Every structure is written in structure tokens, then in C-alpha cells.
Amino acid sequence: MANPTKTTTPDGPKIVFRGVEKAFGGKAVLTGIDLEIGRGEVMFIIGTSGVGKSVTIKHLIGLIEADAGEILYDGQPVQDLDEAALYPLRKKCGMVFQNSTLFDSMTLLDNVALPLRKHKGLHGARAYAEARRRLEQVHMGEFADRLPSDLGDGMRKRAAIARTLTLDPEVVLFDEPTTGLDPVSARRIDKLIRELTDTLGVTSIVVSHDLTSIFSIADRVAFLYRGVVHVCATPAELRASTDPVVQQFITGQSHGPMETPGF
Numbered sequence: 001m002a003n004p005t006k007t008t009t010p011d012g013p014k015i016v017f018r019g020v021e022k023a024f025g026g027k028a029v030l031t032g033i034d035l036e037i038g039r040g041e042v043m044f045i046i047g048t049s050g051v052g053k054s055v056t057i058k059h060l061i062g063l064i065e066a067d068a069g070e071i072l073y074d075g076q077p078v079q080d081l082d083e084a085a086l087y088p089l090r091k092k093c094g095m096v097f098q099n100s101t102l103f104d105s106m107t108l109l110d111n112v113a114l115p116l117r118k119h120k121g122l123h124g125a126r127a128y129a130e131a132r133r134r135l136e137q138v139h140m141g142e143f144a145d146r147l148p149s150d151l152g153d154g155m156r157k158r159a160a161i162a163r164t165l166t167l168d169p170e171v172v173l174f175d176e177p178t179t180g181l182d183p184v185s186a187r188r189i190d191k192l193i194r195e196l197t198d199t200l201g202v203t204s205i206v207v208s209h210d211l212t213s214i215f216s217i218a219d220r221v222a223f224l225y226r227g228v229v230h231v232c233a234t235p236a237e238l239r240a241s242t243d244p245v246v247q248q249f250i251t252g253q254s255h256g257p258m259e260t261p262g263f
Helices: 053-060 083-092 108-120 124-137 153-165 183-200 211-217 235-240 244-251
Strands: 015-024 027-037 042-046 068-073 093-096 171-175 203-207 220-225 228-233
Touching: 015 053, 027 053, 027 228, 042 053, 042 183, 042 211, 053 068, 053 171, 053 203, 083 093, 093 153, 108 124, 108 153, 124 153, 153 171, 153 183, 183 203, 183 211, 211 235, 220 235, 220 244, 228 235, 228 244, 235 244
Parallel strands: 042 203, 042 220, 093 171, 171 203
Antiparallel strands: 015 027, 015 068, 220 228
């Protein structure tokens, strides 16, 4: 099966992981991640629980420091940046956490306006106008004056995405965006990720094990196994793979090569 770990965009890849390693308490999680992510693509990072999917993306914005290897953003190394140097990079990379992390005592409009005040210096009517525009982008404009507690999980997740968009990120990291959502809400989030990637030109990196999401909106899929990228392929190539590890994952079989203790 084809293994397209490299992109062919004329300006080169947006993000590159080369030989990235990470261990916690002496237990190796990543043992050599190699992956190139193209500009404006939806890249899914998948694998079993504990394989290091979220760990991988957190390296990009300095939430975790690699033990070895190199991470490039637009060709520039980022793994050795200090906090001051990481700040402008973090403004380019928005992250939508699994939990929406909205302030319960604030309306959606105030939640989305907060980073506009803090990071863009917008205040009053200007901040609210931009916040409302961002909520409209995620189809939540009519709920601007509602509190998060009044809304379902899927709607709160869309509001969190709107807040992430306020800083005009080049890259958006989605950590398990459909986990815990009902099927209808999950598919709405899928559609929104694809729509925002295509209309805004952002690069979307999605950590997920939701097979419906993977096979409906991904451009490419990086399957992590035993600390490395075992396969990087298009959804069609992944589905057609004869690799027994890949097949066990996508079919959900309890018996197979992934039964090996420790993996």
C-alpha cells in the first residue's frame, strides 16, 4: 500500500516531525515520529488509547518538550524555543481541547470576545462585533447571548472553535473533537472542520479514533503504533490496507496483532 508520509505542496510542508521521541517516567511513548503535514489539509492522527496521539500534537506548541528529534514549522525548528519565542508560534496555532473549556458564567459572546480583548486589543462594540462574526462562522450566531450551561456539548464545542478562530490561526489542533457527542452533533463538528479548512485555508490536525470522522473528512491519516507512524495514507488507502494491525483497528476486532502486552 502507498505510504504518503511526505507532501508534494510547492512551498513544502507546513509542519514536519523528524525522529521525535518522548518518554514519561521511563516509559517510551514516542520512539521516532516522522510525519509531514501539508498546508491546508485535514490530517488525522489516530491509534489506540495511550499511543501518544495527543502527546504528538502538544509538542508543536511547546506544551510538551521532546526528548529527541526535530519539529519544524514553516521550515523553522521549534523544539528548542523558549517561552518568549513560543508565544508568536502559539498565536498561529489554535487548539480546541476535548473539553470545550468555556467560562460557565459568561455568555458565548463574552467567551469569544475575551481573546479579542486580551490579544488583539479590541474593546467594546468592536470586540463584540468580531466575536459575533466568529460565532456566525460556526453557525452559532443565534446563541450568542446564551450561557454554555444552557447548551448541548456539540454547541459548546462549536463555540470553542469560534473562540479559537479569533486569532486567525494558520493551524488548528483538534483533540478528540467528537468524543462524547451524539452522532448528529459529531457529524456537525466533522462538517465544520472540513468547511473551515476549505474556506479559511487553515491546516487542521485532528486527534481522533472516530472512524466515521476519519473516513468522511480526512485528507490523510497518520496511524500511530508502537511509538511511530505505522502508516500514513489517504482514507481510501487505509480502508484498502491488508496490514493486519490497520485492519484490526478499523474493524474493531478484539483479536489480532495489537493484543501484544504493553502495546
